Amino acid sequence: MNKIELLAPAGDLEKLKMAIIYGADAVYLGGESFGLRKASKNFSMKEIEEGINFAHERGKKVYITMNIVPHNEDLVGLEDYITELYNLKVDGVLVSDPGIFSVIRRTIPDLPIHLSTQASATNYETIMFWYNLGIRRVVLARELSFKEIEDITKKIPKDLEIETFVHGAMCISYSGRCLLSNYMTGRDANRGDCAHPCRYKYHLMEEKRPREYFPVYEEDEGTFIFNSKDLCMIEHIPELIKSGIKSFKIEGRVKSSYYVATVVRAYRMAIDEYYKNPENYSYNSKWLEEITKASHRDFTKGFYFGKPTEEDQVYTSSSYIRGYDFVGLILDYDKNTKIATIEQRNRMFVGDEIEVFGPNKDYFVQTIDKMWDEEDNEIEVAPHPQQIVKMKMAYPVEKMDMIRKGRKD
Incomplete structure (x- = not known):
């Protein structure tokens, strides 16, 4: 069976590796130019090379965002940038602007180009326009229902893939058309600075x-x-697959590594469960429960089942719901002593109840009975950022497993 692609955000190199380790089939990221997320760290060319090598060694793909709405000065250096990406064997680039598209086609004719959601593709005629120019994947505008998506997938060629957002923050504006940030603050959303x-x-x-x-x-x-609620479609994996979508996209390049790992892991479990037995697939509420352990707003189904209503907005606060803290990353584990070496990410205390989770397995709960620092001195608390600590684990763990604990406030 030709499985759909689970596509994850990568705001930096650590997030890229986390996304792939925790189950993503592909990642999308921005370089230091031409992308729409100035708030994320973004990648130098050397980091892009390392990220592509890491992904390709594991049979995964890397796509680069180049989806700004450019002014003249934004086009400077485009040919050199594209040539360098091509030489690094990038799997594709995302664009929204016809000018950038034209330069790429002229410079590297065989580089795969995906049409970004910024281009606001909402109908099959627009999609066919881009297909006839050479586009072979289209990221649909967020403002489409299941019925509209199904109508599109039935009318387009078999070699044209459809990608849609299935999880993450929603924009109050029509895809790719917001000018509110520019008007109010002088920061141009369509050039990556919303x-x-x-x-x-x-x-x-x-x-x-x-x-x-x-x-x-x-x-x-x-x-x-x-203020929109966050999109979450994990309860509707069968409908998404049957609609003809080929890539499920998770939003969040400015989110944390913990967020990326948690959300990707949940969708990976749900998708894999579907493919085990599509006819008898049963949704498991634990997947949504796992997602809520990362920072989030209340959830909405977006436009998939029709236009959003007042119920899809959050009127009282713009803050995230944070029920758990990411407190540690497993660096090593000794099977004989059952001692794990951990990089601290938030404060941990002896006596804390923690949850330990990793890719392709359930989490377990334990209490921290003892902790030691790098010199094997017993400690009561790990207060320092990225402090190296050791503790005995109730069950075997692996490198890159994560530790979280519930917040008390």
Whole structure:
């Protein structure tokens, strides 16, 4: 069976490796130019090379985002950049602008080009326009329902792949068309520098009569009128696959390594379970429970089942829900002593109840009975960022497994 692709965000090299180790079939990332995420660390060319080698050694793919809406100065150096990526054997690039597309086709004709969601592809005629120019994968606009997606997949050629977002933050604006950040702060969302004004707190004024205005609010502090819930489609794996989508995309290049690992792992488990027996697939609520252990907003189904309503917005806060902290990364494990060497990521105390999880397996719970520092001195707390500590594990663990603990606040 030709399985769908699980596509994960990679904001830096560690996140790339985490995504692949925890089950992604491919990752997408931005270089230091031409991409839409200035807030993420992004990759130098040397890091891109290391990331591609890491992925290819494991049979995975790497796509590079080049989906800005460019001004003249943004085109400088494009040919050299593309040539270098091609020589590194990148698996494809994402573009939204016809000018960037033209330069790439002219410079490296056989480099695979994917149409970014920034291009707002919402119908099969637009998709066929790009197909006839050489595009072989289209990332659909987020504003499409299952019915619209199915109509598209039935009318396009077999060698044209459809990719859609299935998880992550939603934009209040139409895909690729937001100017609010530029207008309010001078930071251009379509050139990678969005200030996320949709998450701001607003006081809405409504005109009732000439030159007289009244505040419209839900509470004294105002309301987050543009603040969307996060997309989550893990409960609908069969519908996604049957609709003809070929790549399930997770949003979040500025999210943490812990977030990437947690979300990718949950979708990997759900997808693999489906392919074991598609006719008798049964959704398991533990997958959604796992996702909620990473920072998130309340969830929505986006446009998949029709246009969102007021129920798909968060009116009270723009903050994330954080029920767990990522506290440690397993670096090594001695099977004889059952002692793990751990890189601390948040404070841990003796007596803490922790959960330990890794790719392709369930988590287990244990209490920290004892901890030692790098010099084997017994300690009560690991307070220092990336401090190396040791502890005995209740069950065997592996390198790159993670430790989390519930928050008490």
